[in-house]
Amino acid sequence: MSPLFLSAFFLECIFLICQELKLDPAVGYHATELVQRFMVKHLSDLLVTPETSAAAASEPRNLEDSIFDQLKEKFPLILFSCVQLANKMSLNHHxxxxxxxxxxxxxxxxxVSKKTILESELMVFKGLEFRLIYPNPLTSVETLLEVLGHNDPSVPVKRLYHLCRHxxxxxxLQKxxxxxxxxxxxxxxASPSKEQREKFVTVTEDCMLLGxxxxxxxxxxxxxxxxxxVTSSHTHTLHLMK
Structure with a gap:
């Protein structure tokens, strides 16, 4: 299945939510993974609903409108639910x-009511088939920096980490x-085939490679x-992890 990338606007919303609620930065990256995986599944499910099927039988534009109508009101809550679930999976106690x-x-x-919030979280949880543990790019960066600091103590890892986060x-945001x-x-x-895009998914989902x-x-x-x-050292580390 081809990857689904959220727009920079929605990704920034997730980061801002985490910032406002003073959550660990890793929660934001975990939440983006949950949102993207959930939306792939959710959109697939929407395509087979009676309303969407009827729209598809009419015109492609009607199909887009039908999906948009079903998502526009609950999508902000879906984003927040993913942040909540990611935060609950984190090791911090906030x-x-x-x-x-x-x-x-x-x-x-x-x-929204408390009940609506809980129902939204449950919907996302079920949509993810009760799987909430996924690779986190920030955690990958931290792991690789720890290895780098161990192998070469002269590297100022703390300063690098600060820049790495930015x-x-x-x-x-530009993924x-x-x-x-x-x-x-x-x-x-210039226009890769569907097969090439599907094979490329392994690259887009490789958090260590991104790190x-x-x-x-x-x-x-x-x-x-x-x-x-450093790049040579990390390339070697990456091969060892495969």
Whole structure:
């Protein structure tokens, strides 16, 4: 199945929600994984509903309108539910209770009840087939930096980590465009085939590979003389993890 990339606007919304609620940054990245995986499943389910099937039998435009109508009102709550679920799976103890969630969503212009919030979380949980543990790109960056610091104590890992977080957020917000360009360069085709896009999914979902790229960018910015050494070391580490 081809990957679904959220627009930068929705990704930024997730990061801002985490920032406002003072959640661990890793929660935001975990939430984006949950949203994207849930939406792939949810959109697939919507395509076989009676309303959508009737629209598809009419005109393609009607199909788009039908799906949009079914999503537009509940999508903001889906985003928030994914943040909630990701936060519950994190190791920190800063949990957001339903009362706080209701108040926060009210500030965003969403009037929902505690029951609605819980029902939305359950819908997402079921849509993900009760699987909430997925690779997290920020965790991958942290793991790779820890290995780097162990192998080369001269590298100021803390300073690199600070920059890596900014680089990772930028890449995440521009992920669709970046991976699309990478796919075209790799296949040497302006319009890659469906089969090529499906094979490329393994690349888009490889958090360790993304982590290596993020650190490589950060090292290039801060310590260009060490860039080749660090990328070579991480390439070796990546091979060992495969």
């Amino acid at each position: 949990m957001i209770d339903t009362g706080t969630a209701v108040s926060f969503l009210h500030l965003l212009g969403l009037s 680089v990772l957020q930028f890449i995440t 669709a465009a970046i991976y699309d360009s990478l796919l075209k360069v790799t296949t040497q085709r 290596v790229g993020v650190i490589a960018v950060a090292v290039f910015i801060l310590y260009i003389r060490k860039w080749e050494q």
